[in-house]
Amino acid sequence: MMRVFPAALLALLVLPGAAGAQSLFSTRGLGVPVEPVDARARALGGIGIGMLGWTGSMVNPAEAAGVYRRGISAAIQPSRRSVEFEGESDVLGGTRFPLVRAVLPFGGRMGLAVGYGGFLDQGWAVSTESMVPIGNQDVRAVDLVESSGGVAQARVDFAYLLTPSLGVGVGAGVYTGRLERVLSRSFPDNQLIEGFSTVAAWNYRGPSFSAGAWWEPLPIARVGASVTWAGELRGEPEEGTTQHLRIDMPLQFSVGASGQLAPGLLAVAGARWAGWSSAADGFGDPDVAADTWEVGGGVEWSRGRALSRPLPVRLGARYARLPFRIEGATPTEFALALGFGSVLARDEFGPRAVVDAAIERGRRGDAAATGLTESFWRLTISMSLFGQ
């Protein structure tokens, strides 16, 4: 038990967001969505709502209802991507920290949750080389554009257990974050010519409100739904730019359900719709963004064991459309997932420490439509710790 705390604390100290070069699909608009879900949800289709059992995901504010122990969850998500664009290829890597969430139950019916999770990732870096004519000679120049940061979400949820089988919740939060874009040029063959570098940065701020519910009509079945309304996201220039962004953030609906098909076998399915076309006006281009659908599902076999411990095994699949278009086409993402879980420590009331992992193999983009494709391996590891 003591050994799991340092790892969890480390994860908690790291703000949700992105690190390193992430995805060329982030070069458009506000980037690519980052779902604030844990590894169990990732392995079961990635929607993260309506699942029987504990979830640390931030999708549904009602999930805090019915939790009888205080707990905290955090996730880390390294990935490796093979990118192809117009006949050329490269390999990228990066790490995200998509989720930190704490839940505190009050009495027998109420629950309070505080979460900080990813929402949009704008991390990417592109380097190009060219010969620049200077006077009567051509000088080799290397241009580097580095974008880091994105939009995160912080939210406080209040949930209430209306009946032992019905929970409701509301949440209020803010979208926050910072985007920094560094543009530089160097002349590696000529030591006399100094380089060029300029930095532009924006700070993001915007409100969001969520409401949701879950219902267990049977002890072996659960359905859940949530809606998130977001106001205007303001991107205020911090340095190096005068662009003020005003983006109408999308209304989002998420629904999901799960049920025990057989003893130890759980099936999960869910979907999410987001009205991203509302964001297009903020960029002055109606074709820059489109509404998106995500669907996902999976099965969990919870009677697996290894090393004398329960070892749930999960399989899932996910299909999603990305909100910001590239070359006029809406990119899509499809991924298959394999996941595991393990209870590291437990007492007579249940688990004290749980670790979950999901590995996804997926693909983004359409070479014919956008000229850009990515295939990726994405690992998500999350840990949950529970109090007395």
Place this chain on the structure above:
Amino acid sequence: MVALACADEDPTGIGGPLVPGGAVRTYEIVLEPEQFLASDTTLGGFVAPDQIFFRVLAGGYEGLTSNGLARFAPPPATLTYVDASGATRTDTMPTYVGGRVVLSVDTLRSVASGPVRLELHRIGEEWDPQSASWTLRVDSGGVQLPWTEPGGTSAALVDTATWDPAEGDSVTFDVDSLTLALWADTLDVTRGALIRVATPDARIRSPVAVLRLDARPSAKPDTVIVTTVGSIGGWFVLDSDTPAGSALRVGGLPSYRSYFQVQRLDTLAFPCPGEPPESNCVLRLNDVTINYAALVLQPEGTPGGLVPDDSLRIEARTVLPVPGIPLARSPLGSLAAGFAMGPIEPATFRPGANPGTIEVPLTRFIATLARGRREEGADPPPERFALYDARENSLFGYGTFGGLGSASPPRLRLIVTVAPEAEIR
């Protein structure tokens, strides 16, 4: 476009067309002197005679005449030697019966087409090793006494010797006992050696002159002990007037520095080179990033005898003017660029050489000036800079460049980069 990186966390070399925003653009701008230069001037006298550690001797080499001076340390009053029994003894009454002045020659920095005849004289007038010049034997500020014979008054010819550049790197003069006795008298303010070159078309650089003394111990007069003393003052004097005209000079001896005052740059704007006029593209110097700035100078011929005897290594530093202090005494500040320029070969300055232009990097200085005064009340950036040789007291000769008013005045070459404002799209 080339794929540059294939490792984790590195940028990708593909996807350039996906990058939002316009391209970075780099331009070259060359400013004519009237666009950036307020004034230029050359000042001399930055190296005092006592800061020189070599001698240049010439007897009319391409118009240059230069004589060597030396005041040697007195002979030692005691002498230590080993007698026939192997015991070490000290003699307090040695007799100096003769000696030799040995002049070493820097063969790489000397010019001679054949054997060179040199003369060693005793100096015949009171002189000051720290301040003597071609015309003045004493120039201590308050006292100025001229030589009767410019270049050093000879009392007597001591010896002549010939240096053959094909044979050796030193030349030796015999010194008689009378001369040694006169040079040993520390109360004699005339004591010293004058070395002249009698052969024209030769310029000799000598880093060291020593006096080797032949002594006989009083207790063992059949033995000759050789001891050596060095010079304690006096290097060389040359017959050279400051050239007239607008040319700029940078070099060691006679030491010259060129000073420049630059106009205000932060208000300058230029059409983007190579862009069509309808693009309305304008480069304002206080908006662009200056990647490179260099003063473009056209070398001109230096009078033959004063062509540098080694490569010229020009450095540029800001000048920090102090009210009431002459420009020549104003302190120099930081380097005008983050790096030094390469050496300039002496042949560049030979009359009729017709070399190309040279560039003196000034990137840091010009970039600071182009930014202008960013904060109210802040000190204005330095607007003057000086060019000088990095080895002012070890290089003989100077480089000459076209100045304001010449046919090839200084110009300023800039390489600047601009980028469009970043946007999220």
